[in-house]
Amino acid sequence: MPTFVYMTRCDGCGHCVDICPSDIMHIDTTYRRAYNIEPNMCWECYSCVKACPQNAIDCRGYADFAPLGHSVRVLREEAKGTISWKIKFRNGNEKNFVSPIRTTPWGSIKSPADYEAPSQEAMKSQELAHEPDALNIDKLPALTPDQLKQGVV
Amino acid sequence: MGLFTRKKTVFVESDILVIGGGMAGCGATYESRYWGRDLKVVCVEKANIERSGAVAQGLYAINCYMGMQWDENQPEDHVRYARNDLMGLVREDLGYDIARHVDSTVHKFEEWGLPIMKDPETGRYLREGKWQIMIHGESYKPIVAEAARKAATEIYNRIMVTHLLMDKTKPNRVAGAVGFNVRNGNFYVFRSKAVIVSAGGASHIFKPRAVGEGMGRTWYAPWSSASAYALPILAGAKMTQMENRIVLTRFKDGYGPVGAYFLHLKTYTENAYGEEYESKWYDHTKELVGDYVDRHPVPTCLRNHALLEEVKAGRGPIRMVTKEAFQDPHNETVGWENFLGMTIGQAVVWASQNIDPKHTNPELTTSEPYVMGSHATCSGAWASGPADYAPSEYQWGYNRMMTVDGLFGAGDTIGGTAHKFSSGSFAEGRIAGKAAVNYVNDLGSDQPQVSEGEYEDLKKVVFQPLETYQVGRNEIVAGTVSPSYMLPISGLQRLEKIMDEYVGGISSLYTTNEPLLTRGLELLSMLKEDLDHLGAEDLHQLQRAWELHHRVLASEAVTQHTMFRTETRWPGYYYRADHPKLDDTDWHCFTLSRYDRDSGTWEMEKAPVYHIVD
Numbered sequence: 001m002p003t004f005v006y007m008t009r010c011d012g013c014g015h016c017v018d019i020c021p022s023d024i025m026h027i028d029t030t031y032r033r034a035y036n037i038e039p040n041m042c043w044e045c046y047s048c049v050k051a052c053p054q055n056a057i058d059c060r061g062y063a064d065f066a067p068l069g070h071s072v073r074v075l076r077e078e079a080k081g082t083i084s085w086k087i088k089f090r091n092g093n094e095k096n097f098v099s100p101i102r103t104t105p106w107g108s109i110k111s112p113a114d115y116e117a118p119s120q121e122a123m124k125s126q127e128l129a130h131e132p133d134a135l136n137i138d139k140l141p142a143l144t145p146d147q148l149k150q151g152v153v
Numbered sequence: 154m155g156l157f158t159r160k161k162t163v164f165v166e167s168d169i170l171v172i173g174g175g176m177a178g179c180g181a182t183y184e185s186r187y188w189g190r191d192l193k194v195v196c197v198e199k200a201n202i203e204r205s206g207a208v209a210q211g212l213y214a215i216n217c218y219m220g221m222q223w224d225e226n227q228p229e230d231h232v233r234y235a236r237n238d239l240m241g242l243v244r245e246d247l248g249y250d251i252a253r254h255v256d257s258t259v260h261k262f263e264e265w266g267l268p269i270m271k272d273p274e275t276g277r278y279l280r281e282g283k284w285q286i287m288i289h290g291e292s293y294k295p296i297v298a299e300a301a302r303k304a305a306t307e308i309y310n311r312i313m314v315t316h317l318l319m320d321k322t323k324p325n326r327v328a329g330a331v332g333f334n335v336r337n338g339n340f341y342v343f344r345s346k347a348v349i350v351s352a353g354g355a356s357h358i359f360k361p362r363a364v365g366e367g368m369g370r371t372w373y374a375p376w377s378s379a380s381a382y383a384l385p386i387l388a389g390a391k392m393t394q395m396e397n398r399i400v401l402t403r404f405k406d407g408y409g410p411v412g413a414y415f416l417h418l419k420t421y422t423e424n425a426y427g428e429e430y431e432s433k434w435y436d437h438t439k440e441l442v443g444d445y446v447d448r449h450p451v452p453t454c455l456r457n458h459a460l461l462e463e464v465k466a467g468r469g470p471i472r473m474v475t476k477e478a479f480q481d482p483h484n485e486t487v488g489w490e491n492f493l494g495m496t497i498g499q500a501v502v503w504a505s506q507n508i509d510p511k512h513t514n515p516e517l518t519t520s521e522p523y524v525m526g527s528h529a530t531c532s533g534a535w536a537s538g539p540a541d542y543a544p545s546e547y548q549w550g551y552n553r554m555m556t557v558d559g560l561f562g563a564g565d566t567i568g569g570t571a572h573k574f575s576s577g578s579f580a581e582g583r584i585a586g587k588a589a590v591n592y593v594n595d596l597g598s599d600q601p602q603v604s605e606g607e608y609e610d611l612k613k614v615v616f617q618p619l620e621t622y623q624v625g626r627n628e629i630v631a632g633t634v635s636p637s638y639m640l641p642i643s644g645l646q647r648l649e650k651i652m653d654e655y656v657g658g659i660s661s662l663y664t665t666n667e668p669l670l671t672r673g674l675e676l677l678s679m680l681k682e683d684l685d686h687l688g689a690e691d692l693h694q695l696q697r698a699w700e701l702h703h704r705v706l707a708s709e710a711v712t713q714h715t716m717f718r719t720e721t722r723w724p725g726y727y728y729r730a731d732h733p734k735l736d737d738t739d740w741h742c743f744t745l746s747r748y749d750r751d752s753g754t755w756e757m758e759k760a761p762v763y764h765i766v767d
Contacts, residue, residue, distance in 0.1 A: 018201060038764045065363060136221070
């Protein structure tokens with residue numbers, strides 16, 4: 001397919017339409033449910049699968065090189081900060097993996113405007129926001145133009 | 154008045170317009186706000202910045218981190234590394250600049266909540282290799298997008314930017330951009346004092362190995378549609394090293410990454426008969442490129458070259474020897490999570506083909522070529538360097554400003570700066586953001602003016618494919634074949650075939666020559682003419698039509714540059730069969746091009762390479 005949508009699970013909420021980086025998850029006007037309108041432009045990135053509140057979207061590997069009978073399922077839990085995977089091989093073997101996805105609460109990043117405003121002097125320096133502090137070294141490294149040379153080195 | 158020019162026009166005013174909300178665009182947005190507290194910072198993205206760009210799917214490693222706090226590497230070391238890997242030719246001033254700012258970038262990512270793995274003994278970031286650190290990066294993009302959303306005045310998702318707008322008072326100055334909303338079809342006119350192009354590089358300009366349902370399983374994302382190049386090219390910006398396309402050695406079919414396998418899991422390659430093969434091709438490669446083959450690490454293109462020669466000699470497939478490493482359960486977990494974190498499709502392929510690397514050594518292959526500026530390659534726009542040390546020939550204005558006033562770039566857009574990857578692209582976005590704030594502050598009353606005539610003309614051009622389809626579709630009974638229009642997918646497949654057969658794609662084992670390139674240019678020019686006859690059934694197809702426009706223009710640049718450089722600088726990426734050797738006498742230089750959009754012609758020139766570290 002690669003991604004496809006189960007008819008009985010999809011409620012047409014459109015989360016997948018909103019998130020798909022390739023713009024290929026659309027709502028079918030007759031059934032009022034989502035489907036993949038352009039499977040050959042699908043990267044199998046699973047953005048839609050992860051975003052679906054109904055777990056209605058799955059992936060069937062590209063049929064032109066992936067034999068049938070496999071599955072790679074995912075559950076992304078933002079509140080728990082984890083992602084869980086279940087891989088099923090064509091021969092029935094299974095593997096399971098769980099990884100963290102974030103160490104801070106969602107929405108907790110501070111706006112750059114909430115830091116003290118930079119000085120005029122800093123505006124003209126080579127330092128970027130939060131430097132040199134965020135470098136964890138004393139000062140920003142620099143070169144001088146007299147080091148320039150041409151030719152093969 | 155065309156059928157679709159009655160669509161509503163929405164005007165957006167900004168001081169800084171960031172085009173493309175991937176890693177570089179999020180960095181540019183964040184930094185623009187930090188330095189420009191009162192400025193209007195707008196980020197426009199054709200998808201949704203929560204999951205857009207090359208990092209949409211996540212990453213399992215950050216491939217550019219110095220570790221200056223632990224004295225692991227210094228920026229000079231990274232310049233040497235990138236220079237060696239790109240066979241001597243990188244913008245060392247720009248590369249050094251990224252390297253000196255990348256650590257603070259990564260430290261902010263960690264503070265924001267990105268899980269970075271730690272070495273249990275030292276407490277430092279866990280190294281995958283000399284430059285790479287390992288992360289649990291499933292939510293890398295959502296985290297970075299959150300920072301950009303906090304910073305931007307406005308984010309516009311689902312708007313495909315098609316063209317830049319030029320200032321009507323000064324011809325070589327940018328004044329904004331136009332595009333359309335992929336959901337409701339509104340036409341957008343962005344008026345801006347400065348523009349930062351941080352769009353994506355190019356997949357799908359060369360025919361991919363997978364051509365059916367799996368056509369989307371390219372190494373670089375299918376939504377990387379060369380806007381990084383087409384937008385500046387159309388505005389008359391100079392481009393550099395566009396011939397320097399990249400070919401990746403990856404796991405077969407899924408293009409799953411090999412970095413962690415080589416560097417962390419210590420797996421290695423062998424031919425079909427279990428033999429090491431790279432050393433066999435040493436003398437042969439030395440004849441082609443001289444001492445470059447002795448550099449450490451061996452340049453990426455030369456490792457590709459050895460693999461290709463071994464396959465040509467009939468001893469393929471090449472396999473990754475994983476069976477030993479995967480006996481360790483920790484290694485097995487790393488190996489699988491590596492795919493699940495950034496190339497899930499490879500896990501799907503292995504599950505479907507019953508490939509368990511604990512029991513089977515999986516096949517490797519070389520990908521179709523890609524054009525981009527952030528991996529082991531450096532195509533992109535020619536940009537002004539940092540004020541404190543860049544040579545005068547590389548400095549004509551603000552840092553990361555292109556040869557068009559007010560037009561900045563970062564990430565895949567900027568040429569000459571290989572090996573920046575995700576973190577370096579974000580850092581480069583930050584550099585461009587700060588420079589753009591200074592540019593805007595210095596403008597004073599000399600503000601760029603948008604021409605109503607220009608955007609009204611573009612409005613007609615942008616929606617033309619919808620009209621062409623609407624008018625022509627009743628001429629035929631049904632189906633996709635029309636004498637009056639061509640669908641975007643057909644144009645894309647024609648482009649991929651031309652590039653593949655004439656400009657060094659997979660079917661010729663990356664080989665081309667002057668007669669092939671000449672014919673390729675003829676066919677590309679016909680394709681360019683035919684783009685006026687694209688038909689789009691709906692707004693989604695209209696997006697595809699404009700992605701194709703961008704890909705075709707970038708492809709023409711690639712072909713012109715490939716023609717100009719009469720040597721084979723990067724065997725393993727591509728071969729000029731009529732000039733099979735590396736030639737440092739004539740070609741230890743950058744190639745530059747400038748496109749004239751009125752005449753459709755390209756001017757080529759050479760630019761010197763300055764080395765700033767030994």
